[in-house]
Amino acid sequence: xxxxxxxxxxxxxxxxxxxxxxxxxxxxxxxxxxxxxxxxxxxxxxxxxxxxxxxxxxxxxxxxxxxxxxxxxxxxxxxxxxxxxxxxxxxxxxxxxxxxxxxxxxxxxxxxxxxxxxxxxxxxxxxxxxxxxxxxxxxxxxxxxxxx
Amino acid sequence: xxxxxxxxxxxxxxxxxxxxxxxxxxxxxxxxxxxxxxxxxxxxxxxxxxxxxxxxxxxxxxxxxxxxxxxxxxxxxxxxxxxxxxxxxxxxxxxxxxxxxxxxxxxxxxxxxxxxxxxxxxxxxxxxxxxxxxxxxxxxxxxxxxxx
DNA sequence: TGATATTAAATCGCACACGATTAAATCGTT
DNA sequence: AACGATTTAATCGTGTGCGATTTAATATCA
Numbered sequence: 001x002x003x004x005x006x007x008x009x010x011x012x013x014x015x016x017x018x019x020x021x022x023x024x025x026x027x028x029x030x031x032x033x034x035x036x037x038x039x040x041x042x043x044x045x046x047x048x049x050x051x052x053x054x055x056x057x058x059x060x061x062x063x064x065x066x067x068x069x070x071x072x073x074x075x076x077x078x079x080x081x082x083x084x085x086x087x088x089x090x091x092x093x094x095x096x097x098x099x100x101x102x103x104x105x106x107x108x109x110x111x112x113x114x115x116x117x118x119x120x121x122x123x124x125x126x127x128x129x130x131x132x133x134x135x136x137x138x139x140x141x142x143x144x145x146x147x148x
Numbered sequence: 149x150x151x152x153x154x155x156x157x158x159x160x161x162x163x164x165x166x167x168x169x170x171x172x173x174x175x176x177x178x179x180x181x182x183x184x185x186x187x188x189x190x191x192x193x194x195x196x197x198x199x200x201x202x203x204x205x206x207x208x209x210x211x212x213x214x215x216x217x218x219x220x221x222x223x224x225x226x227x228x229x230x231x232x233x234x235x236x237x238x239x240x241x242x243x244x245x246x247x248x249x250x251x252x253x254x255x256x257x258x259x260x261x262x263x264x265x266x267x268x269x270x271x272x273x274x275x276x277x278x279x280x281x282x283x284x285x286x287x288x289x290x291x292x293x294x295x296x
Numbered sequence: 297t298g299a300t301a302t303t304a305a306a307t308c309g310c311a312c313a314c315g316a317t318t319a320a321a322t323c324g325t326t
Numbered sequence: 327a328a329c330g331a332t333t334t335a336a337t338c339g340t341g342t343g344c345g346a347t348t349t350a351a352t353a354t355c356a
Contacts, residue, residue: 019270019288020202020270020288021180021277021284021287021288021291022180022184022195022199022273023199023202024287024288024289024291024292024295025173025176025177025180025291026177026199026219027220027291027292027294027295028173028291028292028294028295029173029174029177030220030221030295030343031220031294031295031296032169032170032173032294033343033344034344036170037344037345046310046311046312047170047312048311048312048313049311049312051170051171051174054168054171063334064334064335064336065333065334065335071174072175072178072179073178073312073313073314074313074314074315074335075334075335075336075337076313076314076315076316076335076336076337076338077312077313077314078335079335079336079337080311080312080336080337081311081312084311095335099321099322099333099334100320100321100322100334101320101321101322101333101334101335102321102333102334102335103334103335103336122167122168125170129169129294131293131294135290135293136169138286138290139169139172139287139290139291139294140167140168140169140172141172142283142286142287142290143169143172143173143175143176143287144172144175144176145279145283146175146176146179146180146277146279146287147172147175147176147178147179148179178313181313181314182314185314185315194340194341194342195342196341196342196343197341197342211304211305212304212305212306213303213304213305221342221343221344222305222343222344222345223304223305223306223307224305224306224307224308224343224344224345224346225342225343225344226305227305227306227307228306228307228341228342229341229342232341243305247303247304247351247352248304248350248351248352249303249304249305249350249351249352250303250304250305250351251304251305251306
């Protein structure tokens with residue numbers, strides 16, 4: 001029973017894959033994306049597009065910057081994503097007349113209507129997760145701390 | 149105090165961003181990547197490349213398929229990544245003589261040597277995380293369950 | 297044996313992420 | 327007003343992820 005504590009400075013042990021939080025996070029993210037894919041395919045969204053739509057369903061219109069703050073993404077990622085949502089008729093983009101540097105993103109009727117079709121997704125995903133609710137909540141809260 | 153339980157079927161509440169495990173996971177993964185970046189830049193690896201190298205430091209050689217099982221990635225992602233590691237002189241790739249369908253990936257001396265430089269990364273990252281050790285361990289174990 | 301099925305990796309196309317740079321608009325200070 | 331600094335998106339290049347297809351090698355079984 002001479003097992004060293006998990007805070008061991010032993011570099012070999014420290015590098016083992018099983019010990020890595022990063023790897024657990026990576027695997028969990030991969031699985032989450034796979035679980036969402038069939039549900040999101042049905043409404044024609046990718047996973048990041050779905051997250052962006054959730055932000056907009058909470059509040060629209062929003063500037064690209066405000067969207068980026070909510071999603072922790074910058075314009076180099078968001079601009080092409082939003083152009084695809086625009087091409088799909090879900091959002092409109094136009095410069096803010098009060099400050100031409102800003103671009104305002106607003107849901108279209110079609111974008112708002114999509115919310116109804118998306119409404120069943122969280123419940124379906126929870127079932128697919130097959131994890132007790134309190135486990136999900138604990139995990140989510142710890143992840144929020146990690147995400148700062 | 150009439151707050152509904154978190155398992156509520158109310159679609160509006162269910163879709164709220166704050167309630168989404170997927171979003172917490174997304175944010176945590178983003179932050180983790182940002183924390184790793186400066187550490188990995190110093191040894192010339194990207195985050196997925198670092199994960200692949202960890203798998204190889206545990207056991208080399210391995211086939212592309214075995215690497216994919218460990219990382220939960222398929223050849224369409226791994227092949228280009230491995231070619232970049234090969235271009236950097238960290239691994240060698242060659243067909244398995246016993247089964248020409250397989251490709252064997254093996255660390256080079258340079259690839260093995262990199263392990264020493266990477267040895268300090270987990271400790272540095274743990275410090276950057278600023279989360280108590282038991283919190284990290286609990287989180288990691290719950291994520292492993294999620295990743296199945 | 298020989299036709300067919302299966303397996304393993306590579307290839308291709310699309311959609312992120314993100315660092316670095318660019319371009320335009322606004323702000324701040326004098 | 328004027329000019330440099332800052333802010334905001336967009337653009338560009340590199341590196342993932344992954345579904346779908348392709349190619350080559352091996353396995354299966356009539």
